[in-house]
Amino acid sequence: MISQWVEATIEWFQSYGTWGLALFSFTESSFFPIPPDVLLIPMGIAQPELAWWYALITTLASVAGALLGRWIGKKLGRPVMLRFFKQENVEKVEDYFDRYGGFSLAIAGFTPIPYKVFTIASGLCNVRIREVILWSLLGRGGRFFLEALIIVILGKAAGAFIERYFGALTVSVVAVALLAALIWHLVKRKKRN
Numbered sequence: 001m002i003s004q005w006v007e008a009t010i011e012w013f014q015s016y017g018t019w020g021l022a023l024f025s026f027t028e029s030s031f032f033p034i035p036p037d038v039l040l041i042p043m044g045i046a047q048p049e050l051a052w053w054y055a056l057i058t059t060l061a062s063v064a065g066a067l068l069g070r071w072i073g074k075k076l077g078r079p080v081m082l083r084f085f086k087q088e089n090v091e092k093v094e095d096y097f098d099r100y101g102g103f104s105l106a107i108a109g110f111t112p113i114p115y116k117v118f119t120i121a122s123g124l125c126n127v128r129i130r131e132v133i134l135w136s137l138l139g140r141g142g143r144f145f146l147e148a149l150i151i152v153i154l155g156k157a158a159g160a161f162i163e164r165y166f167g168a169l170t171v172s173v174v175a176v177a178l179l180a181a182l183i184w185h186l187v188k189r190k191k192r193n
Contacts, residue, residue: 010038017043021054022061029065029119029136030072035112036062040144041159044151055148059141066105066119066136073123081124085117093121102131109139111170143170 013020021043025036040058044051072080081090096104096118105127108118122132147166151158 006034009034014039014043018054018057022057025058025061026065026068029062029115029140030069031116033114035115036144037147037162041147041151041162044148045156045159048151048155051148051151052145055141055144058144059137062109062115062140062144063133063136066109066115066122066132066140067129069116069119070123070127070129070132073120074126075123077124081117081120089117090121093117094125097121097125097127102127102135105132105135106139106142107174109136110143111174112167115140142173146170 013024016023021036021039024032024034024039028034028036036058040054044054047054078090093104096107100107102122105118105122107113108115119132119136146169147158147162150162150166154161
């Protein structure tokens, strides 16, 4: 039943082409449960010459949706988070914002972590709007343009490759980025001392 609803929803958005992709991406960043990749990837594979354009549309709409998510978190706060997510998950997300600040949005935007949790939490944690925009552009843009690159390189085989390896690939990239940031921070601290 749920999978039929998901398929019907995806088909409905897909029937509107680029506008459907933009609306899908916008809503996913703030409240919708299905990631835009399920629309971006088949559309890109069907028209690989438009893969970069689709990645751009998905990125910009997703960043706009992140601002709506931030607004939801700012206006409705913790009660809305606790209504939809477990308390330990909310506390974990708040801890990420305490430790990494707005960079948490880039991590969530690039990896398979549900992005809307972080956009709503960004309002709860008073992340500045420009940080939401910057880190969302980096995280979401990195993710969607990487998918476009894979589509351009692999063509029709991109769907299977992304389904099988993309989650591990994005988590690995984030792990390397965090390790590099930690090393840079330690070197900077050592120079000060």
